[in-house]
Amino acid sequence: MFHMNAAEEFSIDDPEQFKLKAFYRASRQEHVCCLDSGGYHEGHSSFDWLIGSGARSSLQPVENCFGALETFIKEVPGWKLGFLGYDLKNEVERLSSENSDPLGFPPLYFFVPRELIMLKGNSVRISSESSPSGVFREILDTPLPEAGAPPPPPRIRQRVSRAGYLETVAAIRRHIVEGDVYELNYCLDFYAENYECDPARLFLRLNETAPAPFASFLKLGKQFILCASPERFLKKTGSRIISQPIKGTIRRSEHPGEDQALKKALRNSEKEQAENVMIVDLVRNDLSRSAVPGTVRVSELFGIHTFRHWHQMISTVEAEAKPGLSAADIIRHAFPMGSMTGAPKIMAMKLIDKFEEVKRGAFSGAIGYFSPEGDFDFNVVIRSILYNSQTGYLSFPVGSAITYDSVAENEYEECLLKAKAIRNLFNSAR
Numbered sequence: 001m002f003h004m005n006a007a008e009e010f011s012i013d014d015p016e017q018f019k020l021k022a023f024y025r026a027s028r029q030e031h032v033c034c035l036d037s038g039g040y041h042e043g044h045s046s047f048d049w050l051i052g053s054g055a056r057s058s059l060q061p062v063e064n065c066f067g068a069l070e071t072f073i074k075e076v077p078g079w080k081l082g083f084l085g086y087d088l089k090n091e092v093e094r095l096s097s098e099n100s101d102p103l104g105f106p107p108l109y110f111f112v113p114r115e116l117i118m119l120k121g122n123s124v125r126i127s128s129e130s131s132p133s134g135v136f137r138e139i140l141d142t143p144l145p146e147a148g149a150p151p152p153p154p155r156i157r158q159r160v161s162r163a164g165y166l167e168t169v170a171a172i173r174r175h176i177v178e179g180d181v182y183e184l185n186y187c188l189d190f191y192a193e194n195y196e197c198d199p200a201r202l203f204l205r206l207n208e209t210a211p212a213p214f215a216s217f218l219k220l221g222k223q224f225i226l227c228a229s230p231e232r233f234l235k236k237t238g239s240r241i242i243s244q245p246i247k248g249t250i251r252r253s254e255h256p257g258e259d260q261a262l263k264k265a266l267r268n269s270e271k272e273q274a275e276n277v278m279i280v281d282l283v284r285n286d287l288s289r290s291a292v293p294g295t296v297r298v299s300e301l302f303g304i305h306t307f308r309h310w311h312q313m314i315s316t317v318e319a320e321a322k323p324g325l326s327a328a329d330i331i332r333h334a335f336p337m338g339s340m341t342g343a344p345k346i347m348a349m350k351l352i353d354k355f356e357e358v359k360r361g362a363f364s365g366a367i368g369y370f371s372p373e374g375d376f377d378f379n380v381v382i383r384s385i386l387y388n389s390q391t392g393y394l395s396f397p398v399g400s401a402i403t404y405d406s407v408a409e410n411e412y413e414e415c416l417l418k419a420k421a422i423r424n425l426f427n428s429a430r
Contacts, residue, residue, distance in 0.1 A: 008132035009125050018124065019049055020204070021142040022117055023217075026053035027200040031111050032219040033081035034203075035369065038211035038228075040307075045213070046237075046377065047120045050369070052081045052113030056129070065091055065108045070328035072110060073370055080370040082110030083218055083225065083381070086336050086360040089349050101359040102191070102393055103386050109220055110370075145201075153426040154192030154394060158419075159357045162412060168355050169408035175351060176404045183278045184342035184351055187399030188415045189358055190422075194392040199224040202385065205425055211308060214379035216367040222390040225362050230307055231314075231380040233337045233366045234330070238375070239321045241330060242299075243287060245279045245339040246380075247401060248272035248313025249414075252306070263311045267304050275401050276302060276313050282338035282345060283317045289333040291319035309421070327376055331366075337380050340364035342401065362386055363397050385422060396422045 012018045019036075026032050034051040057076055061068035065088055073080065085107045089095055115135060116127045126132040160168070165188060172184050203217045203226040210228045218225040232244040250266040253259040266272060280298060288296050300316035321330055342348030352360075363386060368378030386395045398418035400411045 006132075007125050007127040008136070009123055010133075010136050012122055012124055015048070015119055015122060015124075018139065019119065020144055022051060022139045023204070024144060024200065025139055025142045026051050026115070026117075027217075027219065029053040030219070030221050031055040031058070031113075032217065033111075033113070033367070033369075034217040035081075035367070036207060036215040036217075037213050038207065038215050040211070040213035046375075047118050049119040050117070052079060052111075052116045052369075054114030055111040056114050058109070058111040060106045060109050062107065063091075066328050066332045069108065069110065070326050073327055073374075076112055078112045078372055079116055080110045080112055081368075082108070083362060083365055083367045084108050084331070084335065084378070085362050085365040086340070086381075088365070089336050092332055092335055093346050093349070095346070095349055095353070097353045097359050099353060099357065099359045101361055103223070103361050103388055103395060105223055105225075105362040105386070106220075151195075151197050154195035156190055156192050156423060156426070159189040159191065165412050165415075166408045169402055169406065169411060172351065172355065172402045173404065173406070173408075176402075181342055181344060181348050181351060182403065183275060184348050184402045185340050185364075185399050186352070186402050186411075187356055187360070187364070187397045188419075189356070189395060189397045190419050191393065191395045193394075195394050196389075196392060197387070197394075199226060199387055199389065202226055202387075202425065206385065206422075209425065210383065210421060212383065216379060218367055222388055224387040224389065225367065225381060225384060226387065227367060227379065227381055227384040229367075229379045229382050229384065230305075230310075230312060231337075231339065231382060233368075233378045233380045234334055235377040236321065236327060236330060236375050239323070240318065241287060241290065241321050242316060242318045243283045243334065243337070244314055244316050245276070245283050245337065246312050246314050247276040247279050247339060248302075250311050251417075252309055252311060263304055263306070266311050266313055267302060271403070271405055272313050273302055274405070275403060276315055278343050278403075279338045280315045280317060282343045283334070286334040286338065286345075287317055287319045290321050290325055290330045292322055295320040327370060327374055331376070331378070335366070336364060337366070340380060340382070340399075360397065363395070383418070383422075385425075398422075
């Protein structure tokens with residue numbers, strides 16, 4: 001049975017410099033997962049930054065994925081880092097998708113790292129098959145690459161035209177009028193082909209321009225997820241489980257008075273509150289499947305959280321997990337996250353497959369960890385770049401929630417605004 005050497009703790013003077021060096025050193029490995037809080041301390045974080053690299057053992061099933069995951073968690077010791085793809089929905093419910101899949105991510109992937117580095121404040125904890133103190137010295141001695149000329153921007157294509165988007169939103173609204181759904185998250189895909197870049201540098205640029213509490217970098221050989229997510233899907237600590245769905249976004253202003261006015265406008269928006277509460281109700285229902293009866297509660301409703309470029313409306317739903325319920329089952333009961341589907345969930349997922357052009361794959365899935373104690377924490381894969389370095393294919397979907405009150409032109413402009421934030425990276429990628 002595999003066990004890492006005893007972990008060692010070290011004190012560091014410059015956490016940001018240490019993170020950069022540790023990240024560049026680890027990014028050379030074939031399997032890497034980095035989780036970064038972006039400097040946000042939102043009250044439920046277990047660490048500021050964590051990175052695992054090298055695969056001591058791994059899991060990549062093609063069927064009965066949640067069953068295989070449960071066995072992997074129980075039988076393989078150590079931390080498990082990885083992701084759950086959106087199309088696991090086809091295993092959770094009786095669903096299917098015939099859409100194309102240009103990126104080809106596996107439905108699920110987890111690995112036990114050969115080396116794990118955890119940072120909190122000015123303290124770093126290193127676990128490794130080799131000497132933790134040797135790893136620490138290697139990181140300190142790692143040179144940072146010089147900033148070179150950026151690669152030329154890729155030719156970014158939009159998979160659906162403006163007219164096509166407006167037509168699809170009109171069709172979704174007809175389903176809403178007919179009572180099939182009352183909210184649907186519709187995503188628009190932007191992509192590039194034959195593009196070469198350094199994913200590690202691109203991630204750091206993304207993280208620098210849009211720091212987020214659930215940022216993550218995942219490398220599986222030639223496949224990469226570069227994620228600047230502000231949203232937590234699900235966290236378990238002991239018997240306590242929490243989910244923090246986001247619905248409601250407004251830009252920030254450089255002028256304090258206007259910024260406060262925008263924040264207030266978001267908080268008081270009836271449309272945003274209606275969208276948020278629809279998903280809160282869905283999440284309450286999802287968590288109730290895993291919860292001790294009577295323990296599901298909304299501890300924060302319509303909370304306004306401020307990020308560098310946005311204010312967001314975030315609610316928090318909590319519950320006590322039933323004794324003996326596995327971590328894999330708790331996740332399966334809530335997957336995929338309602339903020340990225342709509343409600344009712346099953347019909348929303350059917351319509352997503354009908355109206356979207358490609359499979360979501362890793363997008364709107366979840367990246368995170370299982371700790372040796374059985375706890376876990378997962379984000380929602382949004383505000384992300386998906387990349388295959390072997391084929392040069394790159395994708396960054398964006399979306400919004402469509403309701404009866406949605407104005408199609410406004411939803412389209414929201415998608416373009418979200419896409420612009422990522423487009424701008426390629427013009428300044430280092």
